[in-house]
């Protein structure tokens with residue numbers, strides 16, 4: 601089980617109230633999800649993943665923010681070998697990146713998973729247009745459409761309407777689960793299964809966490825809030841495994857979008873050690889003391905573990921609070937547990953800061969402005 605090395609004061613009456621509020625929230629569908637998984641949807645995901653593996657060498661995953669970071673985090677960390685290669689697209693508006701993604705696919709057989717809850721986000725829409733063109737050129741319209749898997753709203757949005765009209769295989773982003781909390785829905789599951797991640801094991805870890813993660817999540821969330829109240833306005837997530845870089849990225853999004861509103865929240869940032877000890881290490885040791893460090897302590901080899909210990913001692917001596925989140929296993933089950941733990945801790949933490957963990961008005965504001973400019 602996840603272990604957190606702090607014991608902040610927890611007002612249990614308040615904590616129980618917060619947990620109930622989160623579970624009852626109209627966007628709290630992720631809380632019970634691992635235990636109440638739609639078995640029909642899960643079977644369809646596995647079937648589609650098998651179909652992709654049989655027909656393709658590459659799956660192009662098109663999506664931005666919560667529509668790609670979670671599954672990319674798990675796939676890049678676990679590096680499964682039994683599935684297809686994943687190429688990511690539609691997570692920026694850079695033409696250079698899009699051309700590179702098209703080039704990476706090259707002449708190989710491929711399928712596309714386009715993921716957008718709203719079905720209207722510009723970045724994935726632009727990339728999808730290009731990859732659809734490539735599919736049609738290579739396979740003709742009928743086969744091209746059979747190679748498109750659309751993960752979107754059940755009833756509305758441009759992507760939903762196109763998927764229905766063209767007969768793409770469709771998966772649903774549940775109404776009651778927002779992007780950054782959707783890793784364990786079809787948003788993340790299809791790509792993970794196609795890549796060769798054991799999604800049953802992910803769910804097993806997450807299911808166990810529904811109860812087991814409550815205590816560590818409360819401790820960690822109350823500690824974050826206590827540190828925030830003392831003026832520590834930046835949290836640095838530190839991992840010692842370079843392959844966990846995208847897990848750091850997902851954490852930045854999860855905490856940034858959930859907490860950073862109404863001029864509240866702690867700025868989430870992240871490092872990979874020992875790599876970044878040779879860049880940001882100086883600042884961490886001796887720079888402005890407005891930050892704390894949260895070590896994501898994955899099981900690792902002996903030499904790397906020594907670095908973890910050395911950093912913990914040196915940075916504590918350097919005057920920054922160092923939290924430690926002990927991760928029990930570096931596998932599907934461990935990541936299922938870890939994803940659930942952080943979702944819960946983040947929602948509790950946002951509630952303690954008095955903000956809604958499940959909306960993202962700032963992101964919507966930028967989307968509206970960009971659409972106006974274009």
Ligand code: PA5
Nearest residue numbers: 665666667716717718721779780
């Ligand atoms: O977490 C979120 O809700 C956001 O990051 C969204 O996932 C992101 O903006 C993409 O939106 P959509 O899935 O509607 O294209």
